[in-house]
Amino acid sequence: MAEKDVIIGLEVHVQLNKLNSKLFCGCSTKYHDAPPNTHTCPVCLGLPGTLPVLNRRAVEYAIRVALALKCDIQGETLFYRKNYYYPDLPKAFQITQYDFPVGLGGKILIKGEDGEEKTIRITRVHMEEDPGRLVHAGTIDRAKYSMVDYNRCGMSLLEVVTEPDLRSPKEARSFLDKLRNILEYLDVFDGDLEGAMRIDSNISLVGGERAEVKNISSHKGVEKALAYEITRQRSARRRGVAQVQETRHYDELRGITVTIRTKEEAHDYRYFPEPDLVPMRIADWVPRVEAELPELPDAKRERFVSDYAIADDHAKSLTSEIRVANFYEDVAKRATPRLTAVWIADVLKGELNYRDVTIDRFRVDDMVEILDMIEKGTITEKGAVEVIRTILDHLGDPSEVDPAGVVEAKGLARAEDDAVKEAVRAAVKECSQAVADYRSGNEKAINFIVGMVMKKTRGRADPGEANRLVKEELERTGRA
Numbered sequence: 305m306a307e308k309d310v311i312i313g314l315e316v317h318v319q320l321n322k323l324n325s326k327l328f329c330g331c332s333t334k335y336h337d338a339p340p341n342t343h344t345c346p347v348c349l350g351l352p353g354t355l356p357v358l359n360r361r362a363v364e365y366a367i368r369v370a371l372a373l374k375c376d377i378q379g380e381t382l383f384y385r386k387n388y389y390y391p392d393l394p395k396a397f398q399i400t401q402y403d404f405p406v407g408l409g410g411k412i413l414i415k416g417e418d419g420e421e422k423t424i425r426i427t428r429v430h431m432e433e434d435p436g437r438l439v440h441a442g443t444i445d446r447a448k449y450s451m452v453d454y455n456r457c458g459m460s461l462l463e464v465v466t467e468p469d470l471r472s473p474k475e476a477r478s479f480l481d482k483l484r485n486i487l488e489y490l491d492v493f494d495g496d497l498e499g500a501m502r503i504d505s506n507i508s509l510v511g512g513e514r515a516e517v518k519n520i521s522s523h524k525g526v527e528k529a530l531a532y533e534i535t536r537q538r539s540a541r542r543r544g545v546a547q548v549q550e551t552r553h554y555d556e557l558r559g560i561t562v563t564i565r566t567k568e569e570a571h572d573y574r575y576f577p578e579p580d581l582v583p584m585r586i587a588d589w590v591p592r593v594e595a596e597l598p599e600l601p602d603a604k605r606e607r608f609v610s611d612y613a614i615a616d617d618h619a620k621s622l623t624s625e626i627r628v629a630n631f632y633e634d635v636a637k638r639a640t641p642r643l644t645a646v647w648i649a650d651v652l653k654g655e656l657n658y659r660d661v662t663i664d665r666f667r668v669d670d671m672v673e674i675l676d677m678i679e680k681g682t683i684t685e686k687g688a689v690e691v692i693r694t695i696l697d698h699l700g701d702p703s704e705v706d707p708a709g710v711v712e713a714k715g716l717a718r719a720e721d722d723a724v725k726e727a728v729r730a731a732v733k734e735c736s737q738a739v740a741d742y743r744s745g746n747e748k749a750i751n752f753i754v755g756m757v758m759k760k761t762r763g764r765a766d767p768g769e770a771n772r773l774v775k776e777e778l779e780r781t782g783r784a
């Protein structure tokens with residue numbers, strides 16, 4: 305439900321984890337399976353006397369994202385020091401942007417609560433370095449001690465800040481899904497890696513101060529934390545307790561948020577320009593980066609509708625993930641595009657979701673073969689679903705299955721026409737009561753006869769076709 309009194313704005317930290325090296329040093333970004341503190345060097349550990357060297361590719365990726373989010377790219381961009389003391393950042397300041405971020409004033413289209421397309425404005429996109437990761441012994445508010453892992457320290461981060469345009473937890477989630485989708489299209493980001501996206505959610509009720517729920521890493525977590533906050537803030541208001549500007553933590557296990565600090569305790573970060581990095585004229589880079597921008601989800605969706613003459617809903621579903629979109633096009637080139645759209649969007653995606661399997665585990669060749677069998681009438685639609693399910697259920701087995709093999713092994717080949725006709729004749733003879741009912745005007749009685757045909761052919765007849773044949777047979781025998 306769109307909530308008129310709810311105001312939400314997000315700050316999304318996106319790790320540019322497809323880069324090979326960190327933002328200011330040559331350390332590898334592939335630390336996810338490595339032991340703690342093995343991907344570090346004097347620069348990302350912030351040892352005295354070291355100097356940052358900017359990763360050009362990171363700047364290029366940042367411009368790519370800012371352009372895709374329709375931001376104005378700033379002519380010159382500058383880094384600042386944000387000073388704070390916390391063990392996740394050994395040099396006691398974070399190199400980030402403040403004035404002159406890479407991009408200002410963009411937008412993302414999402415599906416709003418009312419089902420209509422809705423524009424969420426992007427305030428800015430800026431670059432910064434990721435701090436290290438604290439691992440708390442127990443929960444953050446009660447831990448006896450914490451351990452620190454600097455593998456993540458110095459990774460390239462983007463912060464994408466929205467205007468407070470979101471009106472419900474669900475809209476916040478659609479925004480995050482859409483953002484992730486765009487980032488994956490841009491090939492700068494792998495959302496499956498741990499810590500790839502971390503979100504600060506700001507939420508207030510009209511006329512009240514905002515609470516900022518820090519550092520949630522799943523979209524579902526954000527949705528739940530925001531729902532909890534709405535209830536909490538409303539109930540406080542009813543009791544006459546005013547919301548103060550504060551930072552809160554979401555306790556995922558307990559499903560609640562707890563206060564961490566209020567505005568009075570807020571840090572003064574003493575931002576000042578980073579003296580070890582010069583301002584960059586990025587305006588000159590823009591034409592080249594723009595020319596290399598790939599097709600984005602909204603554009604792909606429009607093209608799918610016009611190139612393949614498929615329904616907009618199908619196009620939307622197929623483009624909501626780059627891997628699905630690519631799979632669709634690979635199959636559609638070799639099969640009927642409309643039929644392909646229906647089977648991928650309405651059937652395959654559901655079966656994959658149910659099993660939590662990604663589409664690249666399914667073979668393009670297999671999908672083409674299944675669609676071919678449907679079109680030639682070799683299998684029924686029901687049989688095709690069975691084939692898809694069986695293939696998915698045997699992923700990773702030593703003896704993987706293929707469509708023809710499943711059809712053979714499960715006897716899914718559609719019954720020969722003669723066999724169906726034979727079954728129809730027999731069914732009409734046997735179901736004399738249903739036949740009499742049908743003839744006296746009860747049209748639904750035909751379903752019983754069709755059911756008998758399906759039973760006799762062990763489900764290998766096409767139900768529509770069986771229905772047509774039963775009617776023909778009833779007419780023929782009625783005339784006699």
Ligand SMILES: Nc1ncnc2c1ncn2[C@@H]1O[C@H](COP(=O)(O)OP(=O)(O)OP(=O)(O)O)[C@@H](O)[C@H]1O
Pocket residue numbers: 311312313314315465466467468469504506507508513514516
């Ligand atoms: N009344 C409000 N209710 C909910 N969200 C708000 C409200 N006013 C602003 N916001 C949101 O709060 C966020 C402010 O983020 P911003 O990065 O500009 O500042 P910050 O949170 O003060 O700084 P920091 O980066 O240190 O957390 C934006 O996403 C904005 O949309």
Ligand SMILES: [Mg+2]
Pocket residue numbers: 315463465
């Ligand atoms: Mg911020």
Ligand SMILES: [Mg+2]
Pocket residue numbers: 315504516
């Ligand atoms: Mg903030």
